[in-house]
Amino acid sequence: AQKVTQAQTEISVVEKEDVTLDCVYETRDTTYYLFWYKQPPSGELVFLIRRNSFDEQNEISGRYSWNFQKSTSSFNFTITASQVVDSAVYFCALSEGLDSGTYKYIFGTGTRLKVLA
Amino acid sequence: KAGVTQTPRYLIKTRGQQVTLSCSPISGHRSVSWYQQTPGQGLQFLFEYFSETQRNKGNFPGRFSGRQFSNSRSEMNVSTLELGDSALYLCASSLRDRAYEQYFGPGTRLTVT
Numbered sequence: 001a002q003k004v005t006q007a008q009t010e011i012s013v014v015e016k017e018d019v020t021l022d023c024v025y026e027t028r029d030t031t032y033y034l035f036w037y038k039q040p041p042s043g044e045l046v047f048l049i050r051r052n053s054f055d056e057q058n059e060i061s062g063r064y065s066w067n068f069q070k071s072t073s074s075f076n077f078t079i080t081a082s083q084v085v086d087s088a089v090y091f092c093a094l095s096e097g098l099d100s101g102t103y104k105y106i107f108g109t110g111t112r113l114k115v116l117a
Numbered sequence: 118k119a120g121v122t123q124t125p126r127y128l129i130k131t132r133g134q135q136v137t138l139s140c141s142p143i144s145g146h147r148s149v150s151w152y153q154q155t156p157g158q159g160l161q162f163l164f165e166y167f168s169e170t171q172r173n174k175g176n177f178p179g180r181f182s183g184r185q186f187s188n189s190r191s192e193m194n195v196s197t198l199e200l201g202d203s204a205l206y207l208c209a210s211s212l213r214d215r216a217y218e219q220y221f222g223p224g225t226r227l228t229v230t
Contacts, residue, residue, distance in 0.1 A: 043205065044221055044223045044224070047218040103173055105150065105165075107152075108159075
């Protein structure tokens with residue numbers, strides 16, 4: 001079973017539109033971390049945010065915001081007023097197994113976002 | 118601070134050959150992880166090293182191996198290359214372990230012909 005599901009394979013929006021990228025995860029651990037990474041066309045993954053399982057506070061960073069809901073096992077990412085430079089593949093990731101020491105870092109399959117001018 | 122560096126950036130090898138890829142983590146980072154990225158399989162975890170010890174390994178055949186040196190630099194080796202090994206190999210470093218964010222290098226694009 002897929003532990004990190006990004007159901008949206010590709011999304012296209014017009015510049016200045018808002019867009020939400022979905023991430024649903026699955027874990028039995030009580031302590032875990034969730035991440036979002038961006039992979040622009042240049043290829044290098046860039047860390048965006050880390051959230052631990054005990055902190056459900058939403059976070060906003062400029063045009064980016066993240067909504068973490070344990071009740072639905074989701075960690076969604078919203079870009080407000082999208083720009084062409086936001087075009088990239090976005091990956092959601094889960095780090096689990098921290099309690100047992102058998103760390104696993106699992107990436108979703110990614111969502112390709114295309115922002116059209 | 119310098120980022121994660123990987124060498125070489127591009128490689129073309131022939132089936133049956135072996136290859137060694139190198140990764141230098143961010144200064145102070147002790148954890149290095151390797152991933153294989155392909156269009157079909159996405160990002161797949163290969164292995165992780167921390168203080169010269171392999172802490173975890175993904176589901177890859179024994180042809181894939183790695184090591185970490187005392188200065189935290191890491192190498193991965195693939196022996197008896199197959200066409201299916203063609204991929205982008207990404208190295209990521211982390212401060213301590215994978216509860217922390219990972220910082221990725223630009224990758225090595227390996228093509229096996």
